[in-house]
Amino acid sequence: xxxxxxxxxxxxxxxxxxxxxxxxxxxxxxxxxxxxxxxxxxxxxxxxxxxxxxxxxxxxxxxxxxxxxxxxxxxxxxxxxxxxxxxxxxxxxxxxxxxxxxxxxxxxxxxxxxxxxxxxxxxxxxxxxxxxxxxxxxxxxxxxxxxxxxxxxxxxxxxxxxxxxxxxxxxxxxxxxxxxxxxxxxxxxxxxxxxxxxxxxxxxxxxxxxxxxxxxxxxxxxxxxxxxxxxxxxxxxxxxxxxxxxxxxxxxxxxxxxxxxxxxxxxxxxxxxxxxxxxxxxxxxxxxxx
Amino acid sequence: xxxxxxxxxxxxxxxxxxxxxxxxxxxxxxxxxxxxxxxxxxxxxxxxxxxxxxxxxxxxxxxxxxxxxxxxxxxxxxxxxxxxxxxxxxxxxxxxxxxxxxxxxxxxxxxxxxxxxxxxxxxxxxxxxxxxxxxxxxxxxxxxxxxxxxxxxxxxxxxxxxxxxxxxxxxxxxxxxxxxxxxxxxxxxxxxxxxxxxxxxxxxxxxxxxxxxxxxxxxxxxxxxxxxxxxxxxxxxxxxxxxxxxxxxxxxxxxxxxxxxxxxxxxxxxxxxxxxxxxxxxxxxxxxxxxxxxxxxxxxxxxxxxxxx
Amino acid sequence: xxxxxxxxxxxxxxxxxxxxxxxxxxxxxxxxxxxxxxxxxxxxxxxxxxxxxxxxxxxxxxxxxxxxxxxxxxxxxxxxxxxxxxxxxxxxxxxxxxxxxxxxxxxxxxxxxxxxxxxxxxxxxxxxxxxxxxxxxxxxxxxxxxxxxxxxxxxxxxxxxxxxxxxxxxxxxxxxxxxxxxxxxxxxxxxxxxxxxxxxxxxxxxxxxxxxxxxxxxxxxxxxxxxxxxxxxxxxxxxxxxxxxxxxx
Numbered sequence: 001x002x003x004x005x006x007x008x009x010x011x012x013x014x015x016x017x018x019x020x021x022x023x024x025x026x027x028x029x030x031x032x033x034x035x036x037x038x039x040x041x042x043x044x045x046x047x048x049x050x051x052x053x054x055x056x057x058x059x060x061x062x063x064x065x066x067x068x069x070x071x072x073x074x075x076x077x078x079x080x081x082x083x084x085x086x087x088x089x090x091x092x093x094x095x096x097x098x099x100x101x102x103x104x105x106x107x108x109x110x111x112x113x114x115x116x117x118x119x120x121x122x123x124x125x126x127x128x129x130x131x132x133x134x135x136x137x138x139x140x141x142x143x144x145x146x147x148x149x150x151x152x153x154x155x156x157x158x159x160x161x162x163x164x165x166x167x168x169x170x171x172x173x174x175x176x177x178x179x180x181x182x183x184x185x186x187x188x189x190x191x192x193x194x195x196x197x198x199x200x201x202x203x204x205x206x207x208x209x210x211x212x213x214x215x216x217x218x219x220x221x222x223x224x225x226x227x228x229x230x231x232x233x234x235x236x237x238x239x240x241x242x243x244x245x246x247x248x249x250x251x252x253x254x255x256x257x258x259x260x261x262x263x264x265x266x267x268x269x270x271x272x273x274x275x276x277x278x279x280x281x282x283x284x285x286x287x288x289x290x
Numbered sequence: 291x292x293x294x295x296x297x298x299x300x301x302x303x304x305x306x307x308x309x310x311x312x313x314x315x316x317x318x319x320x321x322x323x324x325x326x327x328x329x330x331x332x333x334x335x336x337x338x339x340x341x342x343x344x345x346x347x348x349x350x351x352x353x354x355x356x357x358x359x360x361x362x363x364x365x366x367x368x369x370x371x372x373x374x375x376x377x378x379x380x381x382x383x384x385x386x387x388x389x390x391x392x393x394x395x396x397x398x399x400x401x402x403x404x405x406x407x408x409x410x411x412x413x414x415x416x417x418x419x420x421x422x423x424x425x426x427x428x429x430x431x432x433x434x435x436x437x438x439x440x441x442x443x444x445x446x447x448x449x450x451x452x453x454x455x456x457x458x459x460x461x462x463x464x465x466x467x468x469x470x471x472x473x474x475x476x477x478x479x480x481x482x483x484x485x486x487x488x489x490x491x492x493x494x495x496x497x498x499x500x501x502x503x504x505x506x507x508x509x510x511x512x513x514x515x516x517x518x519x520x521x522x523x524x525x526x527x528x529x530x531x532x533x534x535x536x537x538x539x540x541x542x543x544x545x546x547x548x549x550x551x552x553x554x555x556x557x558x559x560x561x562x563x564x565x566x567x568x569x570x571x572x573x574x575x576x577x578x579x580x581x582x583x584x585x586x587x588x589x590x591x592x593x594x595x596x597x598x599x
Numbered sequence: 600x601x602x603x604x605x606x607x608x609x610x611x612x613x614x615x616x617x618x619x620x621x622x623x624x625x626x627x628x629x630x631x632x633x634x635x636x637x638x639x640x641x642x643x644x645x646x647x648x649x650x651x652x653x654x655x656x657x658x659x660x661x662x663x664x665x666x667x668x669x670x671x672x673x674x675x676x677x678x679x680x681x682x683x684x685x686x687x688x689x690x691x692x693x694x695x696x697x698x699x700x701x702x703x704x705x706x707x708x709x710x711x712x713x714x715x716x717x718x719x720x721x722x723x724x725x726x727x728x729x730x731x732x733x734x735x736x737x738x739x740x741x742x743x744x745x746x747x748x749x750x751x752x753x754x755x756x757x758x759x760x761x762x763x764x765x766x767x768x769x770x771x772x773x774x775x776x777x778x779x780x781x782x783x784x785x786x787x788x789x790x791x792x793x794x795x796x797x798x799x800x801x802x803x804x805x806x807x808x809x810x811x812x813x814x815x816x817x818x819x820x821x822x823x824x825x826x827x828x829x830x831x832x833x834x835x836x837x838x839x840x841x842x843x844x845x846x847x848x
Contacts, residue, residue: 038388089576094387095332099528099575102334106521106568110561118560217561221517225399228392264407270400277393278383458701458710465698468687475647475681477673477702477750 009137010258011251016143018250019150020209024223025230025242026150026157027201033237034174034194037094040101041081042227043220044108045199049074049206050215051112057123063211064145070203078199083192105220112217120216128211142212149208153201154243160197161239170194174237226253229273293441297434306433308550310505312542313440314498319526319538320447321494326524327532328451328460329487330467331386335394336495336523338376338401339369341514343496344503348417349410358428362500369496370489372401377488381481386470395520402515416510419503428504436505443501444539447494451535454490463487464533495523525567529574531583540582545570600625600754600785601646601677606655608638608645615641617809619655623754628776628786630800630817632793634830638809639789640682643756647679648672660753674702676753680746680760682789684739686731692718693727695742699749714749720782721745721775737768741775748779755779757788761795773798793821805829 024046031039049070056066085104090097130141161167172180173190181187213219230249234241249269256268300306318340326332346368347361356364376397380390405411423429430436454460462483465473474480503509513519530541548570549563556562578585601623608616615638623629631639644650646657648669657665659677667675678699687695696714697707704710718724721741726734731742740760747755757776761769773795780786790796796803797817805813805820807829813820820826 038392085572085576089572091575091579095391096575096579098332098334098388098391100572102521103568103571103575106571107565110564110568113561114559114565225396229396232392261407264403267400267403270396270403273396274379274393274400277385277389277396278379456707458705458707461694461698461701461707461710464690464694465687468690469685471649472681472685472687472746473698474669475649475673475679475685476699476746477670477678478698479668479670 006258007255010254012134012137012139013143014251014254015247016139016147016250017254018247019143019147020205020213020246021223021226021230021249022150022243022246023146023153023205023208024202025227025234025246026154026239027198027205028227029231029234029237029239029242030157030161030201031195031198032231034170035082035097035191036174037086037090037097038101038228039195039198040098040224041105041108042101042198042202043222043224044105044112045074045078045220046202046206046209046223047112047215047217047220048077048108049202050210050213050219051116052203053206053210054121054123054215057125057210063123063125063207067204067207070207071200072203074203074206075196075200077196078202079192079196081199082195083188086195087188087191105224109217109220116217118217120214122214123210125211140212142208146208146212149204150243150246153204154239157197157201158239166193225273226269229269229276232273233276294438297437303433306437308546310433310436310440312546313437313444314501314505315522315526315546316539316542317440317444317447318495318498318523319530319542320444320451320535321491321498322523323527323532323534323538324451324454324463324494325487325491327527327534327537328454328467329463329484331484331487332391332524333394333488333491333520334391334517334524335376335396335398335520336491337515337517337519338394338398339373339492339495340499340502340519340523341398341401341405341511342372343369343499344509344514345405345411345417345499346496347500348419348503348509351419352417353410357426358500358504359426361428361504362497365496365500366493367496369499370493372397372496373488373492374485376492377485381484381488395517398515398517398520402511405511405515411511414511416508416513419507421507429507439501443497446497448535448539450490450494451538455535459483459486467533522567525571527581529570529581531581531586534581534583537581537583544582600627600660601787602658603642603646604656604658606642606645606657607653608641608650609653614809616645616652619806619809619811621804621811621814623785623787625753625785626783627802628780628788628800630796630803631787631789631806632791632796632803632820633806637806637829639806640758641809642806643679643758643789647677647756649679673750673752676751677756678747678750678752678754679756680743680758682758682762684743686734686739686742688732689730691728691730692723692734692742692745695731696745696749699746702750714745717745717749720748720778722771736763737765737772740764740772744775744779748784752784754785754787757786757790759789759791761790761792769795793817797821 028039028042052070052073053063053066056069057063086097086100089100127141131138132141132144161170169185169190172185173187177187226249230242230245233248234245252268252272253266297306322333322336343365346365347358350356350364351358351361376394380393385393406414411417423431462473462478465478466480466483470480499514525545526541527538529545531537549566552563552566574581604620606616606619619642633639641650645652648667651666656663659675664672664675687698693711693714696717697710700710700713704713715727718727721744723741723745726738734742744760761772764772776786776799800817803815803817803820804811805826812829813823813826
């Protein structure tokens with residue numbers, strides 16, 4: 001039997017990492033819920049956000065302060081991308097969207113590789129090694145912040161979709177494209193808004209992630225399949241599902257790593273992913289956006 | 291005939307190497323095309339079959355001294371077997387479209403992690419095939435030998451595609467691509483048909499992986515099972531033309547020709563050719579969703595109607 | 600030829616087909632009518648294997664085919680068409696029909712030749728090389744029929760083949776269906792167009808809210824009060840008899 005003194009910190013570690021996964025997955029699930037497309041470029045856009053935070057930090061902006069710049073900045077990037085490239089190139093077919101977003105991600109990643117080289121970069125902040133004592137384990141401060149922020153962001157997104165006029169329009173489009181068009185909703189604009197908001201979530205995720213992680217051109221790979229797993233597990237288009245799914249995956253990975261070793265630990269994620277797709281393609285947690 | 295004479299005329303190792311890549315990816319592209327282009331099931335994880343072929347021959351050759359030529363056949367069997375497993379699990383549970391693409395990607399990732407962790411695959415370090423020149427060993431002193439093997443592989447794939455287009459299985463595959471329910475209503479066993487498609491595709495891809503191993507004499511988890519291979523394989527038929535016999539050949543020639551050109555013009559900086567591939571993918575889907583062969587058809591049809599007039 | 604007994608199917612608590620029993624005799628043309636949402640297409644889907652019934656049995660040619668996969672049902676000689684036509688868009692008419700013909704002919708050449716013969720029977724010979732997505736509505740309806748016919752069925756389920764046709768096209772379609780029937784195929788059809796039902800069917804079953812409410816010859820059915828109520832709403836039958844005592848419609 002595993003010693004709880006080893007297991008508990010692993011669980012807590014997993015929960016905090018899982019919160020970051022949830023942050024990344026929240027944007028993805030929103031995009032899926034509305035556009036019914038699978039955005040392969042999600043990981044690369046996160047990478048763009050991370051580089052943004054990195055260079056802002058170099059210019060003297062604290063990563064957490066960078067939130068006020070990165071969230072709107074990535075919103076604009078996402079809006080423009082959906083409006084000018086993805087929406088136009090997909091011709092309304094799911095498989096084309098998959099290919100186009102794949103193409104976009106290849107371009108973004110390799111542009112980063114070309115300009116920034118493959119070096120792994122980190123930021124130094126005064127609070128990187130600050131620890132919070134939870135009684136059973138010491139947890140780095142950035143992880144605690146990331147965890148709490150994931151909860152707040154999920155709640156904010158839910159409020160936006162459930163309560164605002166924009167949210168109503170988004171839900172209308174998610175449910176019935178043609179009908180929404182008929183009542184005068186600019187569907188293309190709503191698509192781009194949803195994509196923009198989904199990408200803006202990545203801006204937030206990047207600010208919260210960088211103090212405890214690193215950035216490199218391929219950092220998106222670490223997250224993109226995990227984020228898909230979280231989204232599928234939580235039910236495509238469900239925010240609470242993404243939150244719980246993220247935490248579950250974080251814990252699985254952390255405990256799996258403890259039991260199987262670092263490199264094999266990741267396998268658990270993919271096995272969960274495959275099993276979920278096969279047996280519960282609607283996810284473990286019901287509620288969908290549409 | 292022209293293709294056979296090429297090495298006697300073209301005595302440049304560089305250009306032969308280029309042609310070998312074109313032919314290898316034309317064959318791999320056709321393998322993907324059988325499942326993606328004809329049957330309409332887009333795989334994002336053909337690395338699962340490629341890597342399995344590559345490792346099968348490497349492990350059996352290094353460990354048990356299996357002849358590399360037999361290694362090609364074994365790789366086909368192993369690739370087909372993995373494809374059968376992936377196909378059975380995906381199609382039995384009715385995964386289509388984006389879901390199928392995602393699950394194939396996940397299978398490739400699982401295999402990559404396994405290859406990275408297992409001992410008999412050499413872990414993250416990979417496997418080196420010992421240098422031992424000789425035709426019996428599938429190792430040639432100059433590129434011409436490899437060229438003929440790649441040519442044979444490409445011809446094999448094209449013939450498979452050509453035969454499919456003229457067979458019941460091919461007709462049923464295309465019916466599934468166009469409308470699965472209607473195909474089923476007309477008596478097509480869609481599950482069995484999709485399984486056949488993925489197994490043929492996986493077996494051919496496995497051969498490609500094995501050829502890669504013996505050509506470069508080295509394999510590691512990133513090369514064999516990484517997403518890079520999957521992407522490069524699917525780009526070929528998408529650029530050339532999905533569901534056509536000559537699309538993959540045209541696609542591979544254009545893809546690698548243009549990649550080479552980009553390298554010449556802009557230098558061999560990391561990522562440059564991939565940026566180019568990505569742009570090409572987006573542009574093709576946006577402006578030429580039927581690929582190069584679609585353009586060829588359109589031109590031909592136009593000239594025919596002009597001739598009629 | 601076809602016997603349905605006590606068939607049930609519900610979707611999330613909503614009963615789509617409730618305790619339906621009916622029989623189609625070999626050599627007949629039988630129609631299934633009823634208002635929108637009555638469960639007609641669901642019944643066809645249950646019979647042809649596209650849906651699995653919650654209860655009841657489907658017997659075809661003396662064998663139990665309940666819950667059998669669609670392609671196996673088709674192989675036994677029972678084929679359906681779709682209400683919303685489902686052409687293989689990028690394939691030519693010939694290739695479309697050949698997919699059906701391949702059920703009986705493994706050879707590509709034979710299936711293609713067979714497709715041409717079938718196309719002739721439904722009057723599509725001149726369209727053989729046209730891609731299916733470029734066809735008119737009427738031609739798509741015929742293609743749907745031709746593909747099904749190419750599987751050499753013993754029983755053909757037609758789901759609203761007249762819908763969307765103009766009167767001339769409809770007359771032609773009625774002639775085609777009759778021709779198929781004369782060739783020895785039993786026909787079971789869902790139809791909204793009563794003129795077509797009257798001129799084709801020998802027997803009619805009426806479905807409403809998932810239940811069979813009437814059965815008889817077309818002329819009898821049209822006079823049954825419960826049928827009129829189902830189509831025109833409560834009290835309609837009384838109003839009609841009071842109103843149009845001398846009219847025949």
